[in-house]
Amino acid sequence: MTVKYTEDHEWLKPEGDHYVIGVSAHAAEQLGDVVFVELPEVGKTFAKGDEMAVVESVKAASDVYAPISGDIVEVNAAIVDEPAKVNEDPQGAAWFVKIKPSNPSEIDALMDEGAYKEFAGNS
Amino acid sequence: MSATEHSTLKKTPLYDLHLSLGAKMVEFAGYAMPVQYPAGVLKEHLHTREKVGLFDVSHMGLAYLHTTEMALGSDEAHEKIAAAIETLVPGEIRKLKKGAARYTVLLSDDGGVLDDLMISRIFLDELQGMLFLVVNAATKEQDFALIREKLAGVAELNIVTDRALIAVQGPMAAAVVNRLFPGAAEQPFMSIRPRFWPASDDQAFIVVSRLGYTGEDGFEISVPNSHAELLAKALLAAPEVEPVGLGARDSLRLEAGLCLYGHDLTPEISPIEGNIAFAVGKRRREEGGFPGAARIQRELAEGPKRLRVGLRPEGRAPAREGAEIQSTDGKTIGAVTSGGFGPSAGAPVAMGYVDAAFSKTGTPVNLIVRGKPLSAVVADMPFVPHGYYRG
Known part of the structure; x- marks a missing residue:
């Protein structure tokens, strides 16, 4: 499976038995220069759609929602130390968290790259 | 868009x-x-x-105000227009030198700030009796309507379009x-x-x-x-x-610690509470003669009940407009009116109103951000030193 996207501009992709999650390049560009990131604690459980992390630019604060339900298995402390990384490589090095899904079927409802590009282009 | x-x-x-x-x-x-x-x-x-940054601020309200009580071109004409505008603002306009600008505020009858503005005395000798005003974009229509209404018969306002x-x-x-x-x-x-x-x-x-x-x-x-x-x-x-x-x-x-009208200053807030007492001229503090003078003179004498202060959150999380300010024992003492990340300060900075008892620099407070208390201290402003020309 390739990268999937939510309507709230998170992306996720599979990695072993969990999923890596971040914010889309489109979202990072819209936010502008990121100056602050707050990530959840490892071990915390979220339901799909829960507020999971916070990302703030000079101008505004945005919530990052859990794209699927599950437990946090790892977080990317590097983006807390250097929030600007979110603008530099939002869909690579600046991933936010890794989640172990509790209901993998939720992933089917998410958009693929083509559908997301169309969605983001209209948003 | x-x-x-x-x-x-x-x-x-x-x-x-x-x-x-x-x-x-x-x-x-x-x-x-x-x-x-x-x-x-x-x-x-x-x-x-x-x-150097270049900013388009053409949306702001520009106008010329001149006396209609006598011909322009004399110090007396300046005295006339200064006396007229001083019935609406607490700034020292009479003693402004030719070509000097002053920051002051338009006041409501109860001493609240209707807008903050810049008033300049025209430089040219032949135009003495005329002032140049620059007001905020969002308030310009109401400001100009108020000035016209209150100064009808003594001054004429020409809005620059x-x-x-x-x-x-x-x-x-x-x-x-x-x-x-x-x-x-x-x-x-x-x-x-x-x-x-x-x-x-x-x-x-x-x-x-x-x-x-x-x-x-x-x-x-x-x-x-x-x-x-x-x-x-x-x-x-x-x-x-x-x-x-x-x-x-x-x-x-x-x-720079400067107020954004409609956020850090509103019609409910006096210039003393707003910590812009410098917008009230020294002579005018004694003489009064501006809207809400009784309240402003009382606040100058006794101190205001609340005061605009600088706030420095600990850590990197910004506190933004609307965040509640609490004492360290959890009592509500005010709210943030402007806040964000200061790129030159390299840290989050904010300003807001607190009960006067908590306005001293260094006072520890909590800012409620996303439901959680964020430690902060009352801090001096500006957060970054001013670089004004002093030559």
Whole structure:
């Protein structure tokens, strides 16, 4: 499976038995220069759609929602130390968290790259 | 926003230039305005502090106010117009020197701030009895209506609709502006001078004020619409100058400890509570004679019940407008009115109102951000030292 996207501009992709999650390049560009990131604690459980992390630019604060339900298995402390990384490589090095899904079927409802590009282009 | 969404909005004479520079446009006070250019808020902010930023502030309200009680051109005429406007503002206008600018506020009858504004005494001898006003974009209609109503019969207000206002701000602003307007580098801080530009047959009358709202040295230049884009391009052609949008304008003024009207100042807040007592002239504190004088004199004597203070959150999380301010034992003592990340401060900065008992610098407080208390201290402003010209 390739990268999937939510309507709230998170992306996720599979990695072993969990999923890596971040914010889309489109979202990072819209936010502008990121100056602050707050990530959840490892071990915390979220339901799909829960507020999971916070990302703030000079101008505004945005919530990052859990794209699927599950437990946090790892977080990317590097983006807390250097929030600007979110603008530099939002869909690579600046991933936010890794989640172990509790209901993998939720992933089917998410958009693929083509559908997301169309969605983001209209948003 | 798309081009079609702009159609219902007012445009400044620099609208096309903003688009050609790749600006992201947003609605502000009924105008389509650039919030940022491709460089982004952070770089635009830092560039202004390091070199020079160019801002379109043409949405602000410009007007000339002159006495109708006697002919212009004498000190007596200035006394007349000063006495008239001093019935609406607490600033010292009478003793302003020719060509000097002053920051003050329009007051409601109970001493609340209806707007903050800049009042300048015209420089030219033959126009004594005339003042130049610059008010906020969002409040300009009501400000001008109030001034006309209250000063009917003694003064006439001419609203300027055919001019742009370009702010040129930053430590190298004087060098840049001096190339176009020789002598501008020696123009005093908080002064206004008439100029002509360019040096050709098609000259325009320009008003150059040495002031601004970023905390840096700089100028605001009033230019006819016909010459606005030409002048903006001439300024942008200087290697030091980059265009800067409203996003960085906001973070710059926040770091400079300056109020954003409608957020940090409102009709309920007095200039004393707003910690802008300098907007109330020394003579005027004793004499009164402005709206709400009783309240303002009482607050000056006894201290206000609440006060605008600077706030420095610990850590990196910004506290934004609306965040509740609590004492360390959990009592509500105020609210944040402006806040964000200060790119030059390298840390989050905020301002807000607290009960006077908690207004001392260094007082620990909690800011409630996303339901959680964030430790902060009451801090001196500005957060970044002012770079005003003191020559």
